[in-house]
Amino acid sequence: MICFFWLYYVSIQCMKNTKEKIVKSPDLSVIKKSHINKWVVLTSNYKRLVAVGDTLSSAIKNAGNNKSKDSVVIKVLPNLGYAPNVIR
Protein backbone atom coordinates (compact mmCIF):
# COMPACT_ATOMS: atom_id res chain seq x y z
CA MET A 1 0.00 0.00 0.00
CA ILE A 2 2.79 2.43 0.97
CA CYS A 3 4.61 1.46 -2.18
CA PHE A 4 1.52 2.31 -4.23
CA PHE A 5 1.22 5.78 -2.70
CA TRP A 6 4.91 6.40 -3.10
CA LEU A 7 4.69 5.53 -6.81
CA TYR A 8 1.62 7.77 -7.16
CA TYR A 9 3.45 10.68 -5.49
CA VAL A 10 6.54 10.25 -7.67
CA SER A 11 4.50 10.13 -10.88
CA ILE A 12 2.60 13.31 -9.91
CA GLN A 13 5.89 15.11 -9.23
CA CYS A 14 7.28 13.97 -12.57
CA MET A 15 4.19 15.28 -14.37
CA LYS A 16 4.55 18.64 -12.62
CA ASN A 17 8.18 18.90 -13.64
CA THR A 18 7.52 18.06 -17.28
CA LYS A 19 4.71 20.61 -17.60
CA GLU A 20 7.00 23.52 -18.34
CA LYS A 21 5.85 27.11 -18.20
CA ILE A 22 5.78 28.95 -21.52
CA VAL A 23 5.75 32.73 -21.28
CA LYS A 24 2.91 34.14 -23.38
CA SER A 25 3.67 36.71 -26.02
CA PRO A 26 2.42 40.23 -25.29
CA ASP A 27 -0.49 41.60 -27.32
CA LEU A 28 0.87 44.92 -28.54
CA SER A 29 -2.14 45.79 -30.70
CA VAL A 30 -2.78 48.96 -28.68
CA ILE A 31 0.21 50.46 -30.49
CA LYS A 32 -0.89 52.03 -33.78
CA LYS A 33 0.79 53.29 -36.93
CA SER A 34 0.56 56.84 -35.61
CA HIS A 35 3.04 55.82 -32.90
CA ILE A 36 5.77 54.80 -35.34
CA ASN A 37 9.12 56.40 -34.50
CA LYS A 38 7.75 57.49 -31.12
CA TRP A 39 8.25 56.10 -27.62
CA VAL A 40 5.19 54.70 -25.88
CA VAL A 41 4.47 53.75 -22.28
CA LEU A 42 1.98 50.91 -21.76
CA THR A 43 0.34 49.46 -18.68
CA SER A 44 1.89 46.22 -17.48
CA ASN A 45 -0.88 44.18 -19.14
CA TYR A 46 -0.27 46.05 -22.46
CA LYS A 47 -3.97 46.93 -22.69
CA ARG A 48 -3.74 50.69 -22.25
CA LEU A 49 -1.47 53.35 -23.61
CA VAL A 50 -0.30 55.57 -20.78
CA ALA A 51 1.84 58.08 -22.67
CA VAL A 52 3.56 58.87 -25.94
CA GLY A 53 6.68 60.95 -26.53
CA ASP A 54 9.19 61.81 -29.20
CA THR A 55 11.99 60.72 -26.88
CA LEU A 56 12.36 58.13 -24.13
CA SER A 57 12.63 60.82 -21.46
CA SER A 58 9.61 62.76 -22.73
CA ALA A 59 7.48 59.57 -22.83
CA ILE A 60 8.42 58.80 -19.21
CA LYS A 61 7.79 62.43 -18.25
CA ASN A 62 4.40 62.44 -20.02
CA ALA A 63 3.42 59.25 -18.19
CA GLY A 64 3.85 61.11 -14.91
CA ASN A 65 1.90 59.54 -12.09
CA ASN A 66 0.11 57.17 -14.48
CA LYS A 67 3.32 55.20 -14.82
CA SER A 68 3.64 52.30 -12.42
CA LYS A 69 6.74 50.26 -11.56
CA ASP A 70 5.69 47.63 -14.11
CA SER A 71 4.82 49.96 -16.98
CA VAL A 72 6.39 48.98 -20.27
CA VAL A 73 8.34 51.41 -22.48
CA ILE A 74 8.72 50.65 -26.18
CA LYS A 75 10.41 52.42 -29.06
CA VAL A 76 7.94 51.90 -31.89
CA LEU A 77 9.76 50.91 -35.04
CA PRO A 78 8.55 51.27 -38.62
CA ASN A 79 6.27 48.40 -39.64
CA LEU A 80 8.84 46.92 -41.99
CA GLY A 81 10.80 43.72 -42.25
CA TYR A 82 14.06 43.61 -40.34
CA ALA A 83 17.33 42.17 -41.58
CA PRO A 84 20.85 43.05 -40.52
CA ASN A 85 23.11 44.25 -43.34
CA VAL A 86 20.21 45.33 -45.52
CA ILE A 87 20.42 48.97 -46.43
CA ARG A 88 16.96 50.47 -45.97
Added chain:
Amino acid sequence: MKFKYTIPASSDGMPLLDSRGKMVRRPLLQIILKGKDGKEINSFAMIDSGADTTTLNIQYAEFLGVSLDKSKTKNIIGIGQGVVSVYQGLLPFKIKEMDIDVKIPAWFVDSQNVDILLGQEVFFDKFKIKFEKDHDIFELVEVKK
Protein backbone atom coordinates in the same frame (compact mmCIF):
# COMPACT_ATOMS: atom_id res chain seq x y z
CA MET B 1 12.48 28.97 -19.82
CA LYS B 2 10.40 29.03 -22.96
CA PHE B 3 8.86 32.12 -24.55
CA LYS B 4 6.33 32.59 -27.33
CA TYR B 5 7.34 34.63 -30.37
CA THR B 6 5.69 38.07 -30.53
CA ILE B 7 3.86 39.88 -33.31
CA PRO B 8 5.56 43.27 -33.72
CA ALA B 9 3.74 46.45 -32.71
CA SER B 10 2.17 49.15 -34.90
CA SER B 11 0.39 46.82 -37.32
CA ASP B 12 -3.04 48.55 -37.05
CA GLY B 13 -4.78 45.33 -38.04
CA MET B 14 -2.44 45.03 -41.03
CA PRO B 15 0.26 42.72 -39.66
CA LEU B 16 3.65 42.52 -41.24
CA LEU B 17 3.63 39.46 -43.49
CA ASP B 18 6.47 37.34 -44.75
CA SER B 19 6.82 36.17 -48.35
CA ARG B 20 4.44 33.26 -47.66
CA GLY B 21 1.79 35.59 -46.30
CA LYS B 22 2.37 34.46 -42.71
CA MET B 23 2.53 36.96 -39.85
CA VAL B 24 6.03 37.99 -38.87
CA ARG B 25 6.82 37.09 -35.27
CA ARG B 26 9.97 38.00 -33.37
CA PRO B 27 11.83 36.61 -30.35
CA LEU B 28 11.17 39.45 -27.90
CA LEU B 29 12.23 39.23 -24.29
CA GLN B 30 10.87 41.49 -21.57
CA ILE B 31 13.70 43.08 -19.64
CA ILE B 32 13.96 45.52 -16.75
CA LEU B 33 16.37 48.44 -17.00
CA LYS B 34 17.47 50.27 -13.89
CA GLY B 35 17.97 53.97 -14.39
CA LYS B 36 20.68 56.19 -12.89
CA ASP B 37 18.12 57.54 -10.40
CA GLY B 38 17.13 54.04 -9.27
CA LYS B 39 13.87 54.05 -11.23
CA GLU B 40 13.12 51.01 -13.34
CA ILE B 41 11.49 50.62 -16.72
CA ASN B 42 10.29 47.47 -18.42
CA SER B 43 11.15 47.14 -22.07
CA PHE B 44 11.44 44.58 -24.85
CA ALA B 45 14.65 43.35 -26.39
CA MET B 46 14.83 41.27 -29.53
CA ILE B 47 17.24 38.36 -29.53
CA ASP B 48 19.33 38.81 -32.67
CA SER B 49 21.69 35.95 -33.38
CA GLY B 50 22.92 37.83 -36.45
CA ALA B 51 24.23 40.76 -34.44
CA ASP B 52 27.81 40.60 -33.17
CA THR B 53 27.08 42.71 -30.11
CA THR B 54 24.02 44.08 -28.35
CA THR B 55 22.87 47.31 -29.94
CA LEU B 56 20.38 49.73 -28.45
CA ASN B 57 18.94 53.15 -29.02
CA ILE B 58 21.16 55.98 -27.82
CA GLN B 59 18.29 57.42 -25.76
CA TYR B 60 18.67 54.61 -23.23
CA ALA B 61 22.15 55.93 -22.40
CA GLU B 62 20.78 58.99 -20.60
CA PHE B 63 18.27 56.89 -18.64
CA LEU B 64 20.94 54.38 -17.63
CA GLY B 65 23.49 57.06 -16.81
CA VAL B 66 25.94 55.77 -19.40
CA SER B 67 28.37 58.50 -20.43
CA LEU B 68 28.95 58.43 -24.15
CA ASP B 69 32.70 58.77 -24.51
CA LYS B 70 33.67 59.91 -28.01
CA SER B 71 36.95 58.07 -27.65
CA LYS B 72 35.00 54.81 -27.44
CA THR B 73 33.19 54.94 -30.75
CA LYS B 74 33.13 52.26 -33.38
CA ASN B 75 31.83 51.94 -36.92
CA ILE B 76 29.33 49.20 -37.73
CA ILE B 77 27.17 48.15 -40.67
CA GLY B 78 23.66 46.74 -40.77
CA ILE B 79 21.72 49.61 -39.24
CA GLY B 80 20.74 52.54 -41.40
CA GLN B 81 22.59 53.37 -44.58
CA GLY B 82 26.16 52.19 -44.90
CA VAL B 83 28.57 52.63 -42.02
CA VAL B 84 27.10 53.93 -38.76
CA SER B 85 29.00 55.21 -35.74
CA VAL B 86 28.12 53.75 -32.33
CA TYR B 87 29.22 54.41 -28.76
CA GLN B 88 30.53 51.48 -26.76
CA GLY B 89 29.27 50.92 -23.24
CA LEU B 90 27.68 48.42 -20.90
CA LEU B 91 24.04 47.40 -20.56
CA PRO B 92 22.93 46.04 -17.19
CA PHE B 93 19.43 44.58 -17.13
CA LYS B 94 17.24 41.89 -15.61
CA ILE B 95 15.32 39.27 -17.58
CA LYS B 96 11.89 39.73 -16.04
CA GLU B 97 10.47 36.23 -16.22
CA MET B 98 13.72 34.53 -15.20
CA ASP B 99 14.73 37.03 -12.52
CA ILE B 100 18.31 36.93 -13.73
CA ASP B 101 20.63 39.95 -13.75
CA VAL B 102 22.86 40.37 -16.77
CA LYS B 103 25.53 42.89 -17.69
CA ILE B 104 26.75 42.89 -21.26
CA PRO B 105 28.79 45.05 -23.64
CA ALA B 106 26.56 47.20 -25.83
CA TRP B 107 26.67 49.65 -28.68
CA PHE B 108 24.52 52.76 -28.36
CA VAL B 109 23.29 54.01 -31.72
CA ASP B 110 21.38 57.09 -32.82
CA SER B 111 18.81 55.45 -35.10
CA GLN B 112 15.03 55.47 -35.55
CA ASN B 113 15.21 51.79 -36.50
CA VAL B 114 16.68 50.38 -33.31
CA ASP B 115 15.15 49.71 -29.91
CA ILE B 116 17.14 46.94 -28.17
CA LEU B 117 18.81 44.09 -30.06
CA LEU B 118 20.46 41.41 -27.94
CA GLY B 119 23.49 40.31 -29.95
CA GLN B 120 25.99 37.53 -29.51
CA GLU B 121 28.81 39.06 -27.45
CA VAL B 122 28.60 37.77 -23.86
CA PHE B 123 24.81 37.28 -23.96
CA PHE B 124 25.07 34.15 -26.11
CA ASP B 125 27.83 32.88 -23.80
CA LYS B 126 25.64 33.30 -20.75
CA PHE B 127 22.59 31.57 -22.22
CA LYS B 128 21.89 28.56 -24.35
CA ILE B 129 19.38 29.90 -26.83
CA LYS B 130 17.19 27.60 -28.82
CA PHE B 131 14.96 28.97 -31.56
CA GLU B 132 12.02 26.64 -32.17
CA LYS B 133 10.30 28.67 -34.85
CA ASP B 134 8.32 25.63 -35.97
CA HIS B 135 6.66 25.62 -32.52
CA ASP B 136 6.49 29.43 -32.26
CA ILE B 137 8.74 29.22 -29.22
CA PHE B 138 12.27 30.16 -28.24
CA GLU B 139 14.08 28.96 -25.13
CA LEU B 140 16.69 30.48 -22.85
CA VAL B 141 18.70 28.38 -20.45
CA GLU B 142 21.31 30.04 -18.25
CA VAL B 143 24.78 28.55 -18.62
CA LYS B 144 26.13 27.58 -15.22
CA LYS B 145 29.88 28.00 -14.99
